[in-house]
Amino acid sequence: MTYDIGLIGIAVMGENLALNMMNHGYSVVVSSRKQDTVDTFLNGRAKGKQVAGTTDMKTLVSMLKTPRKVMLMIKAGKPVDMVIEQLIPLLDKGDIIIDGGNSNYFDTTRRTEYLKEKGLLFVGTGVSGGEEGALLGPSMMPGGNALAWPHVKPIFQAIAAKVNDVPCCDWVGENGAGHFVKMVHNGIEYGDIQLITEAYHIMKTYLNMSNDEMAETFKAWNQTELDSYLIEITADILAYKENGEHLIDKVLDTAGQKGTGKWTASAALDHGTPLTLIAESVFSRFLSAQKDERVEAEKHYPKTYPAFNGDKKVFLESLKKALYAAKILSYTQGYALMKAAANDFGWQLNYGGIALMWRGGCIIRSVFLDKIKDAFDKNPNLNNLLLDDYFKASMNDHIPSLRHILSTAIQSGIPVPTMSAALSYFDGYTTGRLPANLLQAQRDYFGAHTYERTDKPRGEFFHTNWTGRGGNTSSTTYNV
Numbered sequence: 001m002t003y004d005i006g007l008i009g010i011a012v013m014g015e016n017l018a019l020n021m022m023n024h025g026y027s028v029v030v031s032s033r034k035q036d037t038v039d040t041f042l043n044g045r046a047k048g049k050q051v052a053g054t055t056d057m058k059t060l061v062s063m064l065k066t067p068r069k070v071m072l073m074i075k076a077g078k079p080v081d082m083v084i085e086q087l088i089p090l091l092d093k094g095d096i097i098i099d100g101g102n103s104n105y106f107d108t109t110r111r112t113e114y115l116k117e118k119g120l121l122f123v124g125t126g127v128s129g130g131e132e133g134a135l136l137g138p139s140m141m142p143g144g145n146a147l148a149w150p151h152v153k154p155i156f157q158a159i160a161a162k163v164n165d166v167p168c169c170d171w172v173g174e175n176g177a178g179h180f181v182k183m184v185h186n187g188i189e190y191g192d193i194q195l196i197t198e199a200y201h202i203m204k205t206y207l208n209m210s211n212d213e214m215a216e217t218f219k220a221w222n223q224t225e226l227d228s229y230l231i232e233i234t235a236d237i238l239a240y241k242e243n244g245e246h247l248i249d250k251v252l253d254t255a256g257q258k259g260t261g262k263w264t265a266s267a268a269l270d271h272g273t274p275l276t277l278i279a280e281s282v283f284s285r286f287l288s289a290q291k292d293e294r295v296e297a298e299k300h301y302p303k304t305y306p307a308f309n310g311d312k313k314v315f316l317e318s319l320k321k322a323l324y325a326a327k328i329l330s331y332t333q334g335y336a337l338m339k340a341a342a343n344d345f346g347w348q349l350n351y352g353g354i355a356l357m358w359r360g361g362c363i364i365r366s367v368f369l370d371k372i373k374d375a376f377d378k379n380p381n382l383n384n385l386l387l388d389d390y391f392k393a394s395m396n397d398h399i400p401s402l403r404h405i406l407s408t409a410i411q412s413g414i415p416v417p418t419m420s421a422a423l424s425y426f427d428g429y430t431t432g433r434l435p436a437n438l439l440q441a442q443r444d445y446f447g448a449h450t451y452e453r454t455d456k457p458r459g460e461f462f463h464t465n466w467t468g469r470g471g472n473t474s475s476t477t478y479n480v
Helices: 012-023 035-043 057-062 078-090 105-117 130-136 146-159 177-205 211-221 229-239 260-271 276-289 291-300 312-345 351-357 368-378 389-412 417-429 436-447
Strands: 005-008 028-031 051-054 069-072 096-099 121-128 139-144
Touching: 005 012, 005 057, 012 028, 012 130, 012 146, 028 035, 028 057, 035 051, 057 078, 069 078, 069 146, 078 096, 078 105, 096 105, 096 146, 105 121, 105 139, 105 177, 121 130, 121 146, 121 177, 139 146, 139 177, 139 351, 177 211, 177 229, 177 260, 177 276, 177 312, 177 389, 177 417, 211 229, 211 312, 260 276, 260 312, 276 291, 276 312, 276 417, 312 351, 312 368, 312 389, 312 417, 351 368, 368 389, 389 417
Parallel strands: 005 028, 005 069, 028 051, 069 096, 096 121
Antiparallel strands: 121 139
């Protein structure tokens, strides 16, 4: 018997993706370095299904239909390159290697070009949804060599999540485009999570709400424009009890990460795009990790939170609106980064299609994404989500609440880094004249970096001898 696809790496994500494929009628050969791992899978969750297993890569390749499709679900970085090198001599021209891990998009671009020279097709696909998504239907964001897409499309779209029968999977673009979009997805996820935690912190510290009260609030919010997977699980987490006590109070306040949020912030610097909210969400995780230092610092700066004496229902409505406004701004920044990268790399990204891919299966799935799809359907060349009519109306309605919540939190000493970054971005983006004129004058004063003038056409640059002691020589490096 020959099999439809090979899958190397049967840890949590690989195992569940393999089962998902088999549940949709595809036969799979799985491989792992350890025979025990293979045997446990074959004799356990995969028993009775169309599956074979091996620890030998040559055997795996020999069992596949042509063009052979081998999917890697292994640790990103050097391990991917090592397995690719092992596969190359075993494969024939036109065979396909798929990387389904959280690889850096630069690596995916490099691998696509490298394997193209070898006559092989490479696909780098983002897979989102965690363990449950991998089994029941993930969001998938494939990119790489477009010649591979017709061969992997049936499998990918069969196993992907569906919303109104539309698969949350489509071709993203050339080279590293798929993994870039997955990276931005993860960056937005960082932002969404941090925004929710700030709302939780305000509820707990300022409103003095119980876990059950907060759980009910998030549950109610999930029936509004905030309807999303992350709001849903927040309600579940806050309500969860272990031995009759809320587990959330026993979880240590130090956050981990796997690096994709940091990559997103770094990409924003590379492409000159303000990604302030997502960057702050990464820094917030860094700050949380300094637990011992924070405990010591609190002794020197003891906190006294003011008592809330207003209408709780009214305040919570403002908090809900503030959270939604900040969420809009998070996605606005993420989409702006994708547009900048697409322009720099020559990618033809379908921005409405990306919203469709994120509507189901993935961690940031929400009804909100339909609004983004609608915005790009109306105007495929939309420069910024804030310029769309729906988002314009939403922001005009919600921004006063964000200002109110922020002023309250700041006055109360409650940290709100991502909400603050959201408002600062909004105020900056919607201000026609910023103080960067003074900034550029300073740069010219001390470094002869030149400046443009309001009374001259754009693209003409000037230098002033501000002190009378300098010369007329100016720097040739000017970047806007």
